[in-house]
Amino acid sequence: MTDTFVETYPAETPPYTVGAAASLFSSYVVTSAISASHQIGLLDLLHAEGGTDVATAAGGRLDHGVVRGLLDTLVWAKVVQPDGDRYTVGPGFADVYAARGYFYWLVKGCGELFSIAPDVAVPEQRVGDFYHRDMRAVAIGSRLIGDSEVEPLFDEIVTGLDFAVIADLGCGSGQRLIRIAERDPSVSAVGVDIARGSVELAEKSVADAGLEGRVHIVQGDVLALEPTEIFADVEVVTCVFMGHDFWPMQRCVDGLANLRRAFPNVKRLLLCDVVRTPGPASPETTTIFTIGFELIHALMGVYIPSRREWLEAFEAAGWDLVRERHVAAPPSGILFELVPSAPRSA
Ligand SMILES: C[S@@+](CC[C@H](N)C(=O)[O-])C[C@H]1O[C@@H](n2cnc3c(N)ncnc32)[C@H](O)[C@@H]1O
Known part of the structure; x- marks a missing residue:
């Protein structure tokens, strides 16, 4: 077996990959996920039940990979938190739920423009x-x-x-x-x-x-x-x-x-x-x-x-x-x- 050399390049991580710019990038993705989660009824389900698994959220009509992807994205903003096979509402959920109309207006209503x-x-x-x-x-x-x-x-x-x-x-x-x-x-x-x-x-x-x-x-x-x-x-x-x-x-x-x-x-x-x-x-x-x-x-x-x-x-x-x-x-x-x-x- 040949030895593999693993080299990190550059030696120091550029600050934009983890700092404020990275946060802005992730915020944009989370914002899109919030809007989509509102439209497919995921936010209402979380509001009513306090948590869900992927199969329940998909409800036989949605792609499991997409639903899981949305939930995993919402984890970034603590809208939900992983809990075994489930996702339960996190400390960020209440504000995001109250503001869901703003996100839907922004992404679905105005995103194209x-x-x-x-x-x-x-x-x-x-x-x-x-x-x-x-x-x-x-x-x-x-x-x-x-x-x-x-x-x-x-x-x-x-x-x-x-x-x-x-x-x-x-x-x-x-x-x-x-x-x-x-x-x-x-x-x-x-x-x-x-x-x-x-x-x-x-x-x-x-x-x-x-x-x-x-x-x-x-x-x-x-x-x-x-x-x-x-x-x-x-x-x-x-x-x-x-x-x-x-x-x-x-x-x-x-x-x-x-x-x-x-x-x-x-x-x-x-x-x-x-x-x-x-x-x-x-x-x-x-x-x-x-x-x-x-x-x-x-x-x-x-x-x-x-x-x-x-x-x-x-x-x-x-x-x-x-x-x-x-x-x-x-x-x-x-x-x-x-x-x-x-x-x-x-
Ligand atoms: C931001 S939405 C507000 C909808 C509603 N008034 C509400 O409070 O939820 C603005 C609405 O005004 C309509 N609108 C904009 N300009 C208009 C115009 N000149 N005549 C009639 N409707 C107009 C749009 O089509 C849109 O439905």
Whole structure:
């Protein structure tokens, strides 16, 4: 038998192979695994059972190697920990589960666009449909993101209002309208969304809830709504996590002013969105979502306004701000409660 010489080259390990750069690399992979684990129901299973084995998680429909690979990846962030043939939830699980909507929004909803950032940076390529996002995943992620604070706040405000018809602009999954209609059988609702993926998801959710007669989903651009019969009796308009799509300023002012024309009986506009954050990003101060939200909109060419810019737009468009609520989740989220301004006397 010949002797084998084993040589380590170079003699010293380069720091990037184990240090901060390695952590960033692994974080990206774990982030992808979290999103996938949410979509295949693995996170919900772990949440319900506290642990699982590969066969149970695969459930006869998924490849065992992939499921094991996802679980082994989650071990890196202590989302799960190996325990014999099983994986049990680890100290990182609770936060990741609570934040699963952010991960799903990022990876499944926006991943493709992040991957082509160098291409969309070229001005000549920023024409027509120059990017694609999975709007079904964006809608599902947004619903999960809003579940902890925004939706309870909406419920509190809407419960205190007297109305029979409500409209939701950029309705996404349609869940808000479904919840409101389920709670009050005298209420009817209309959701408007521009994306086919969102409209299909919302229509299916409405049908599953047995609310087809009372909740209508319309595909359309909320910036160009006409005062049709279906909008005539709407008294409350909500708009969550899409207000930035109204911008830049003049387009926003025109769009907000047009809402008063399209909904002639509107008494309240509840607009909730994430506003631009001041200051440089850093691991110490930057909250979840923030840089992902701001970069993806830069790639799409969508301006994210600051709170102050929103206030200017409301005033210019004829809406009075009656109350403003700041939420912690999503970070930098604000719910503006508005009423149509009284007509100015000549
Ligand atoms: C981030 S999602 C939010 C979905 C939902 N409002 C929620 O709170 O979960 C934004 C939604 O607004 C829709 N949207 C964007 N621009 C729009 C426009 N101009 N007219 C109608 N819908 C629009 C998108 O298709 C998407 O479904």
